[in-house]
Amino acid sequence: MIRLTLALGAILSLxxxxxxxxxxxxxPLDRVLSAVFFPGADPDAALIVTGFRLPRLLAACLAGAALALAGAITQAVMRNALAEPGLLGINAGAALSVSLLIVLWAPGVSAxxxxxxxxxxxxxxxAIWALAWRGGAAPMRxxxxxxxxxAMVSAATTTVITFGGLTQVQRMMIWLAGSLNGLDWPRLKLLALWLSPAFLACLVAPRALDLIxxxxxLARGLGQAIEQARFLLILLCALLAGATVSITGPIGFVxxxxxxxxxxxxxxxxRRLLPAAALFGAVLVAAADLLGxxxxxxxxIxxxxxTAMVGGPFFFWLQRRLRHDPH
Incomplete structure (x- = not known):
C-alpha cells in the first residue's frame, strides 16, 4: 500500500x-513554481496558474476521489462489480433539478x-430507496x-431542455458533458465544504462495507444491522456523487x-481499497482533464x-472478464 501510494502520488505530481x-x-517549470510559491515575483504567471489552472486541478482531484469512493460504496452495497454511482440515479436526479433551474428560472442564478x-x-x-422498500431494500430491487x-428522469430532463432558449440549451449541454472549464476558487471551496463530511464518514465505513x-x-450473524447500514451507505454515496455532480456535471465511469x-x-x-480508489480517481480525472x-x-473536450471514451472499453473488458471469472 505504501509503494502504491508513493507511485500514485508521483504520477499525480507529474x-x-x-x-x-x-x-x-x-x-515553463520555473515560472509555474514561481507562480505557486512566489506569486509576487511573476504576477502574470501567478494569475494564470493560481487564478485559473490551480483551482481546476484541485477540483479534478477532489471530484475524482469522491466519484471513486462513491463507486466503491455502490459496488459493495449492490454486490455488483459493474455498478457505479449513476446506477442509483444520482446523476439523473441532479441533471433534472439543474435543468429546471436553468430553463425555468430567471437568469443570474448560477450560485x-x-x-x-x-x-x-x-x-x-x-425516492429509489422508498420505492425499493418491501420490509427491506434488497440490492436487486x-x-x-x-x-x-x-431512464424516466433522463427523459424528463430532455423534455425540460426542449423548452429552453439557445443559450440555456448550450449551457445545459456543457454541464451534462461533465466539464471543469471555468471552475474557480468559490466553486472549489463549495465542493470541498460539501465533500469534507463525506470524506470523514468514509474513514469509519470500511467495516460496514466489508460486511454488507x-x-x-451472514452479515446479521456478524452483528451488522443490514438495512440501517445499507441506507446510511447509500446516503453517503449520494453525498459524495451528488456534491461532485452538482459542481462538475456528470463525469462517468470513474x-x-x-x-x-x-x-x-x-x-x-x-480499509485499503477506499484510499487506493480515491487516489486512482484523482489521477484519472486529472489525466482526463489534461488530455481534454x-x-x-x-x-x-x-x-x-x-472518461466516457476510456470507460466504455473498460466496461466491456470487465464484463467479459467477469463472465469468464465471476469471482
Missing part, C-alpha cells in the same frame, strides 16, 4: 506540473446551481428501480474504473467525454 504549465499560454444539483441527487436516492427511475458485501444472513484498479492492487478489504485540454487545443 500531472499537476503538466496541468499548471500547459494550456493556451504554456509556462443556486450546486444546491439544486445536490438536492436533486439526494431526492432521487431517497435497488438496481432495477434505479435503472428505471434514471456478504449475504444478509466510479467503475478506480475501485477495480484499486482492488486488483490492494485486495478487497475496504491539450489533444485538440485550442478546442477543449469536456472531461466527462474523455
Amino acid at each position: 500531472l499537476a506540473v503538466a496541468s499548471l504549465g500547459m494550456g493556451d499560454m504554456p509556462l 443556486l446551481l450546486p444546491i439544486a444539483g445536490f438536492g436533486g441527487a439526494l431526492a432521487m436516492a431517497g 435497488l438496481v432495477l428501480i434505479g435503472i428505471g427511475m434514471a 458485501r456478504l449475504e444478509d444472513g 466510479g467503475l474504473i478506480a475501485p477495480h484498479l484499486a482492488c486488483r492492487l490492494v485486495g478487497p478489504s475496504h 485540454r491539450i489533444v485538440f487545443a485550442p478546442a477543449e 469536456p472531461v466527462g467525454l474523455v
